[in-house]
Amino acid sequence: MGLKFEIVKILLYSEMEKGNGEVSITFAIVSLTLMLFRVLYVIYWSGKPLRTEAPGALSTLIILGSGGHTAEMINLLLVLQKERFSPRFYIAAATDNMSLQKARTLENNLVDENGVKEVQTARFMQIYRSREVGQSYFTSVWTTLVAMAHALWLMTKIRPQVILCNGPGTCVPLCAIAFFFKVVGVRWSSVFYVESIARVRRLSLSGLLLYKLRIADQFFVQWPQLQRQYPRAHYVGCLM
Template sequence: MCLLVSDVSTDVSYLFLKGTEELILFGFPEALCIYLGKELAAIVIKQPKRSEATLFSSVWEEKSDIWIMEEGCSCFYSKMGTKLSIGLLIVLAIVLLMVRVLYVVYWCGKPFPKGASQSFSTLVVLGSGGHTAEMLSLLSVLRKDRFTPRFYIAAATDNMSLQKAHSFEDSVAEKPVVKEASSQFMKIYRSREVGQSYVTSVWTTIVAIVHALWLMIRIRPQVILCNGPGTCIPLCVIAFLFKVMGIRWSSIFYVESVARVKKLSLSGFLLYKLRIADQFFVQWPQLQKKYPRAHYVGCLM
């Protein structure tokens, strides 16, 4: 066995025990070679010639290149493994999110479990153009003791709806103390006013969404009643996201306006197609035939 040695720290006795027959010291002084030759007589000690030194150098460079290639492959596979792990985590998160959404959609519309609370905090969304009159007519037939406390929300530019809600609560309240404890009145920013440019509506939409989120965190209703105003869309979407994230389970009841005879309003269409509403009611049989998941309840006015 012939061995090339280029490091003075090499344990020569260890090489001898391994059965080395010839030891070539690369780059060592001749005096050291003669000394080692006397100490280890069984091993032939010699220095490489110029050609041998050149050969050793080329072999060493080839091994260095191989080591660099191996390290490069290791780094490549390590990066690939990291990217693959991140990709798998993202896919797993998406799958879990989809499963949670399907779970929420499946349980939407199911009746309240036995032993549920005797009263439910209720968010009532009001709107101009007849929406408030229809909503108050609906509230007049509900059990006030079951849907309390009640939170009335109208657009910030709608000055009449909250006044009508105040009058309604005054007419049904038995005691002033109960009235104040069972109802609250709030305003919400619109995403876009009538005639507003689409460029400026981007900023107002962001403000409206943030405001709606703050209101939903503050109220956290168990029941949401709405019948078509555009202000109900961000509130219902946030309520649905709260259900998906497990923050709060809010049952959304949407009653389409009596003015909608042949097709749904934009708000109703979005809530129906996205399956956000737990229960969807229409007041005309033509709509029920066109949208089979809706419930026909007749004219409520």
């Protein structure tokens, strides 16, 4: 009698384990399916007009890069509707000392329509690079993880409605986190990417990633042959 009881108990335990395993698998499948639908939803709505509760200013993150990237971005900002895209947050790499200085100069020289100096609401920040020029790929694994964590902290702090970038490598983790925030419902940030004028025949690595992964809501190029090669891009002519 005792042996039969033990056998029955073992069989019942096995059935319970089997049932729990099936529930776990079902839960995982449902979760992955819902996540996939959410990603497809985000991709579908990306690029559509900004959905704001009421017309007004949009908090804007502007990602700067060393060299020509910042010069091109400054040219874009000169024609930007400052009152519409405000407050503005400027981010540059921690080792880039010139870009934020140029952004500060731009903000300090802003005046309104009546020629009165505007009250500065801009903020300036720095972010760690994923990989420095000449750094080995082995050591860049750690620096990339640090950069991603720093980018996550910055994006959680800023939560911009608009992101403007034009190719520096520092834009990739920030834009990727912005896409992740869309998927999980933290914040809907519209990413506007303008490829550098130096890119005539091929996209930069940053641009290629944002284009192929559909992270950028609007993608602009400055040469017609690029638009023909990447049909979802918008040709806007040379902006310099």
